[in-house]
Amino acid sequence: MTTIERSTWATKVGLARMLAGGVIMDVVTAEHARIAEEAGAVAVMALERVPSDIRKFGGVARMSDPKLINEIKAAVSIPVMAKCRIGHFAEAQVLESLEVDYIDESEVLTPADEEHHIDKHVFKVPFVCGCRDLGEALRRIGEGAAMIRTKGEAGTGDIVEAVRHMRAVQAGIRRLASMRDDELFAAAKELRAPYEVVKQTAELGALPVPNFSAGGVATPADASLMRQLGAEAVFVGSGIFKSEDPERYAKAIVRATTHFDNPDILAEVSTGLGAPMLGISSGEIPPEERLAVRGW
Amino acid sequence: MSQPDRPRRIGVLAVQGAVREHVAAITDIGAVPVEVRLPRDLVDLDALVLPGGESTTMRRMIDAYGLREPVRAMAAGGSPVLGTCAGMILLASGIDDGDEPVLAALDIAVRRNAYGRQLDSFEADLEVPAIGPEPLHAVFIRAPVVTDIGAGVEVLARDPDGRPVAVRQGRVLATAFHPELTTDRRIHRLLLTSIEAPAERPA
Numbered sequence: 001m002t003t004i005e006r007s008t009w010a011t012k013v014g015l016a017r018m019l020a021g022g023v024i025m026d027v028v029t030a031e032h033a034r035i036a037e038e039a040g041a042v043a044v045m046a047l048e049r050v051p052s053d054i055r056k057f058g059g060v061a062r063m064s065d066p067k068l069i070n071e072i073k074a075a076v077s078i079p080v081m082a083k084c085r086i087g088h089f090a091e092a093q094v095l096e097s098l099e100v101d102y103i104d105e106s107e108v109l110t111p112a113d114e115e116h117h118i119d120k121h122v123f124k125v126p127f128v129c130g131c132r133d134l135g136e137a138l139r140r141i142g143e144g145a146a147m148i149r150t151k152g153e154a155g156t157g158d159i160v161e162a163v164r165h166m167r168a169v170q171a172g173i174r175r176l177a178s179m180r181d182d183e184l185f186a187a188a189k190e191l192r193a194p195y196e197v198v199k200q201t202a203e204l205g206a207l208p209v210p211n212f213s214a215g216g217v218a219t220p221a222d223a224s225l226m227r228q229l230g231a232e233a234v235f236v237g238s239g240i241f242k243s244e245d246p247e248r249y250a251k252a253i254v255r256a257t258t259h260f261d262n263p264d265i266l267a268e269v270s271t272g273l274g275a276p277m278l279g280i281s282s283g284e285i286p287p288e289e290r291l292a293v294r295g296w
Numbered sequence: 297m298s299q300p301d302r303p304r305r306i307g308v309l310a311v312q313g314a315v316r317e318h319v320a321a322i323t324d325i326g327a328v329p330v331e332v333r334l335p336r337d338l339v340d341l342d343a344l345v346l347p348g349g350e351s352t353t354m355r356r357m358i359d360a361y362g363l364r365e366p367v368r369a370m371a372a373g374g375s376p377v378l379g380t381c382a383g384m385i386l387l388a389s390g391i392d393d394g395d396e397p398v399l400a401a402l403d404i405a406v407r408r409n410a411y412g413r414q415l416d417s418f419e420a421d422l423e424v425p426a427i428g429p430e431p432l433h434a435v436f437i438r439a440p441v442v443t444d445i446g447a448g449v450e451v452l453a454r455d456p457d458g459r460p461v462a463v464r465q466g467r468v469l470a471t472a473f474h475p476e477l478t479t480d481r482r483i484h485r486l487l488l489t490s491i492e493a494p495a496e497r498p499a
Contacts (some may be wrong), residue, residue: 004420006417007417010477015414015417017316018438020313021315022313022353040352042312079438101413124415232316254356255360
């Protein structure tokens with residue numbers, strides 16, 4: 001009687017909407033994944049190394065071994081995401097065949113293409129991509145990203161870049177929303193983004209897909225800060241499993257993300273947590289080692 | 297008892313999930329949305345919505361801040377409640393994978409993610425006679441399946457394979473799909489209407 005349509009745009013964006021208000025945690029083992037789920041993570045990102053270790057070890061960072069991804073999928077019932085390199089559509093095809101729930105075309109891995117991102121419309125699995133400003137966000141949405149995350153500077157535990165990128169995106173949206181219709185053509189040119197997506201964003205006064213924050217969240221207060229600046233959810237990479245007590249940190253950051261506007265609860269969950277990840281100030285990172293500049 | 301002049305206040309459990317979309321739907325039907333994160337937010341509500349999201353996360357946050365008992369008492373006391381997707385799981389009195397029920401306010405058993413992973417998320421048109429003859433376009437995301445139904449539970453809609461995807465018991469209403477993701481507001485209106493309707497005897 002009725003037809004069923006799978007993997008539509010509405011289901012791709014819809015899953016992102018279901019993750020709102022939650023925390024997506026980087027995990028490198030099935031055991032980490034279980035700790036994350038137990039603490040209340042809404043999804044996990046399956047990785048071989050968290051970003052701070054990718055920085056430390058150097059070399060070429062690639063998609064994770066399918067064995068690891070399958071182990072993590074088997075360990076938890078929440079959605080499992082995995083990363084492929086920018087432009088590496090063959091890695092994305094492998095991740096789709098593994099039936100991950102979201103693919104992150106990520107600057108944290110070594111880019112495979114310095115000109116083209118993946119055409120994400122041709123995939124059934126939804127994609128999330130990073131951005132530093134509104135133009136980058138809208139270019140990724142034009143290519144088919146169903147979720148955007150501001151990049152921050154992954155693996156640092158320093159929130160400054162995440163704040164910079166989120167403020168840039170939000171200020172860009174406010175500017176678009178204030179424009180006359182006939183000014184949007186020039187805005188699209190300036191943003192180097194498709195006109196249709198620019199127009200939609202101006203009309204909505206918001207990105208047409210959910211906007212999350214990543215890169216540098218290390219404490220409950222960091223999570224609250226990003227939510228108050230407009231992030232609908234928070235990705236936490238090295239911040240949890242590089243802290244002194246990952247289980248407590250995971251729980252505290254989950255609670256801080258829900259109760260981001262309640263300073264009493266933030267004070268309570270921040271009390272006696274132990275040391276956060278040590279981190280490095282993003283200003284100390286030489287320009288050629290910055291991950292956020294990857295993406296075009 | 298009814299005060300038609302006062303706009304109805306409908307709470308949305310806002311610990312995680314598609315809160316914003318339900319808030320928009322409630323505003324569209326002329327009621328006042330109230331985000332619920334703590335027990336004190338439940339005061340003076342006419343109805344409550346449990347949104348889509350991750351049920352494992354919502355379960356933990358409900359318990360962490362003492363919401364389980366007051367929400368259960370609200371449903372048991374006859375207040376209208378709508379649960380969508382994860383919200384249906386929270387309401388169910390049985391969960392097949394061995395997880396303990398959360399609110400047990402609706403006499404159904406569910407299996408989580410029973411349609412499969414994200415690749416199996418889908419859209420379909422459903423016949424829902426309770427809201428009118430026009431089919432309802434429904435979005436299912438990693439949706440649960442209802443595997444068992446108690447005697448007092450009414451099936452409002454079935455998926456194309458004949459499985460129940462919208463059910464009602466007294467004033468407790470649940471859908472496996474996400475009415476908050478589309479612009480059709482008939483499911484939310486059904487909740488609003490049940491505030492006005494005389495209490496039915498739970499079967």
